[in-house]
Amino acid sequence: MATIRDLGLVIGLMMAFFMASIVFADPDMLQDVCVAILKPAVAVNGFPCKNITDISANNFFFAGLVKPGLTNNALGVNVTQANVNQIPGLNTLGVSMARIDYAPGGLNPPHVHPRATEIVFVLTGELNVGFVNTDNKLFSKTIKAGEVFIFPRGLLHFQINNGKVPAAVIAGFNSQFPGTQRVADALFxxxxxxxxxxxxxxxxxxxxxxxxxxxxxxxxx
Known part of the structure; x- marks a missing residue:
């Protein structure tokens, strides 16, 4: 049988674990910036920081969203990412972007972002977009240039260009690395x-x- 001393030790360990989890659950940055070391020697949740003396303005810059991406593929879509892998200065900041280009009939097939909510702003063209909630209810709408639509974090969603001209959006995410899992690819x-x-x-x-x-x-x- 457990003694009073044993119970005290267990309770003490549980309290220490609980207090430690509080100490390390600080979501706020503890420094101005944390430019990512993209290939660290030790794996961590995210990326470790470069020394402040080794960073420059280029670590916070990316020109890759200027030009439309090529859409001459089976789905007629091209996603140009602007996350921490392209902009190491995004590390710990909790934001990223992407440009998505669609040929006429182009489809960004059903997929999820496990780590982020997505907001899209239509640059050109017109899209049919939608997401499905956990009750399997579809929320769908046609959006055009200048309009915005939101896909909640972790929910299945899609975009398709039903028009006769190309379309493009800028997408924003509340994660430095939202992750993308296409349903068909994951299953098959x-x-x-x-x-x-x-x-x-x-x-x-x-x-x-x-x-x-x-x-x-x-x-x-």
Whole structure:
């Protein structure tokens, strides 16, 4: 049986753990900037900081969103990221951007951003956009140049250009590295692959169709 001393030790350890979690749960920056070391020797949650003497204005600059991205691919869409990988000065700041270009008929297929809410501002053209909440309700709208739409964090969403001219948006995220997981790729092009039986039962389709989808989404030699 546990003694009073044993119980006291357990309670003490639990209190120490609780206090430590509070100490290290400070969401605010403790310095002016923390320019990312993108290939650190030790893995951390995020990126460690460069020495202040080793940074310059270029660490906070990126010109990659100026020009439209090429959309001559199967989906007719191009996403140009402007996150911490392109702008190391974003490290710890909790924001990033992207430019998304759409050919006529171009689709940014259903996907999620596990670490960020997204807000899009339409530069040119017109898009049909939408997201699905956890009750499987679709919130969809057609948006055009100068208008804004929001995709809540972690919810499935998409954009499609149903028009006859190209379209483009600027997207903002409340994360330095929002992450993107396309649903079709996650299910049918994972590595190693998800068992055909799981997918066939999930979608109520035959395993031959599962194989066909995997082949179409997989890397082409």
């Amino acid at each position: 092009a994972s590595s190693p692959k998800i068992d055909n039986g799981v997918l066939a039962k999930t979608f109520k389709i035959g395993t031959n169709l599962v194989e066909e989808i995997k082949f179409n989404l997989g890397p082409k030699m």
